[in-house]
Amino acid sequence: xxxxxxxxxxxxxxxxxxxxxxxxxxxxxxxxxxxxxxxxxxxxxxxxxxxxxxxxxxxxxxxxxxxxxxxxxxxxxxxxxxxxxxxxxxxxxxxxxxxxxxxxxxxxxxxxxxxxxxxxxxxxxxxxxxxxxxxxxxxxxxxxxxxxxxxxxxxxxxxxxxxxxxxxxxxxxxxxxxxxxxxxxxxxxxxxxxxxxxxxxxxxxxxxxxxxxxxxxxxxxxxxxxxxxxxxxxxxxxxxxxxxxxxxxxxxxxxxxxxxxxxxxxxxxxxxxx
Numbered sequence: 001x002x003x004x005x006x007x008x009x010x011x012x013x014x015x016x017x018x019x020x021x022x023x024x025x026x027x028x029x030x031x032x033x034x035x036x037x038x039x040x041x042x043x044x045x046x047x048x049x050x051x052x053x054x055x056x057x058x059x060x061x062x063x064x065x066x067x068x069x070x071x072x073x074x075x076x077x078x079x080x081x082x083x084x085x086x087x088x089x090x091x092x093x094x095x096x097x098x099x100x101x102x103x104x105x106x107x108x109x110x111x112x113x114x115x116x117x118x119x120x121x122x123x124x125x126x127x128x129x130x131x132x133x134x135x136x137x138x139x140x141x142x143x144x145x146x147x148x149x150x151x152x153x154x155x156x157x158x159x160x161x162x163x164x165x166x167x168x169x170x171x172x173x174x175x176x177x178x179x180x181x182x183x184x185x186x187x188x189x190x191x192x193x194x195x196x197x198x199x200x201x202x203x204x205x206x207x208x209x210x211x212x213x214x215x216x217x218x219x220x221x222x223x224x225x226x227x228x229x230x231x232x233x234x235x236x237x238x239x240x241x242x243x244x245x246x247x248x249x250x251x252x253x254x255x256x257x258x259x260x261x262x263x264x265x266x267x268x269x270x271x272x273x274x
Contacts, residue, residue, distance in 0.1 A: 008080050008090060008092075010036070010037075010043060011036065011037050011038070011039055012088075012090075013082065013087070013088050013089060013090035014037075014088055014089055014090070014129075014169050014172065014173060015090055015091055015092065015129075016091045016092075016105075016125075016126040016127075016129045016130045016133075017126060018033060019125035019126050019128070019129035019165060019169065020122075020123075020125040020126060021033050022125075022168055022169055022172045022182075022185075023125050023164070023165055023168050023169075023185050023189050024125075024184070024185070025184050025185070025186075026184070027183075027184050030172075030182055030183075030184055031181060031182070032044070034172070034175060034176060034181065034182050037173075037176045038176055038179070051108070051110070054108045054146075055106075055107060055108040058106075058108050058144050059094065059106045059108075061144070062106035062107075062108070062142050062143075062144050063077065063094070063095060063104075063106060063142075065142070065144070065150055065201075066104070066106070066140070066142040066152060069150070069152070069199060069201060070140075070152060070199060072097045072098075072099065072100075072140075073097070073098050073099065074095035074096065074097060074098065074104055075095065075096050075098045076093055076095060076096040077093070077094065077095045078092060078093065078094070079092070079093050079096075080092045080093075081093065081133055081134055082133070083132065083133045084135075088173045089129070089132065089133050089169070090133060091103075091129065091130045091133040091134065093130065093134070094106045096134070096136075097138075097140060100138055101134075101136055101137075102136050102137070102138040102139055102140055103127065103130045103131055103134055103136045103138075103139040103140070104139070104140050104142065105123060105126065105127055105130070105139065105140070105141050105142065106142050106144075107119070107123060107141065107142070107143045107144070108143070108144050108145070108146075109143055109144075109145050109146075110145065110146050111145040111146050111147030111149065114145055114147070114149070116151055116153055119141065119143055119151070119153065120141060120153050120155065121191075123141055124155070124161070124189075125165060125189070127139040127141060127155050128155075128157070128158060128161050128162050128165055129165060129169070131157045131162070132157075132162055132165070132166060136157065137156065137157045138154065138155065138156055138157065139154075139155045139157075140152060140153070140154055140155070141153040141155060148204040148205075149200070149201070149202070149204070149205070150200070150201040151199070151200050152199040152200075158190075160190050161189060161190050161191075164189055164190060165189065168185050229260060232248070232250060232260065233250070233258045236250050236252065236258055240252065244263060247262060247263050248260060248261075248262060248263065249261055249262075249263050
């Protein structure tokens with residue numbers, strides 16, 4: 001990759017944030033982006049978009065939180081890079097995970113209906129584009145939400161996804177050069193493979209705190225309970241369909257499985273052992 005600290009005219013290249021529009025299905029957004037790249041309209045003014053401004057305001061916090069929670073160090077913050085061979089591909093990086101040469105993307109998302117899979121799908125084009133530009137084999141998507149939740153998702157470079165993305169971007173850039181209006185991709189991009197590797201900080205969740213306390217409080221009792229069930233099963237005679245005593249009843253199913261229930265009134269009412 002070719003690295004420079006200088007800001008670049010966005011009309012001279014396709015960036016990571018453009019990739020989602022280019023491979024997407026919104027024709028109006030695609031045509032507007034094409035006109036921006038051709039210099040026919042000014043880039044959209046996002047200074048009044050509160051969600052975008054939240055992302056800008058929390059980006060540095062996002063980086064610090066990622067480093068703190070994962071132990072990974074970030075460098076090349078806000079560096080602009082171009083693809084070594086394809087000069088029309090570029091990216092302004094939120095950072096690079098130095099030890100792995102992996103790309104880092106910081107995002108802010110609203111908490112309603114938030115889920116990791118949907119977040120990864122939403123930002124997959126940008127991640128794969130930035131990995132193509134830098135030659136990275138891995139990327140990290142670090143997400144802060146308005147619900148005081150942080151999620152880190154690890155994404156591997158996906159050759160199938162990148163092949164499709166590169167072809168669609170190449171066609172779009174050809175349209176920019178020739179003046180021919182682009183067409184929407186017209187198909188769902190392939191699903192990139194996501195490893196089951198994510199780090200989630202739940203320390204600010206009240207529900208998590210409540211059930212974590214119950215889990216810790218009942219952990220010893222649960223272990224004793226499971227041990228007692230095992231020992232009671234061993235005490236049930238092999239030819240017994242049912243056994244009871246001290247408020248507990250064991251029943252053997254036709255398949256031989258033994259289950260337990262609690263007798264009403266501490267076992268004051270029970271049937272004779274069959």
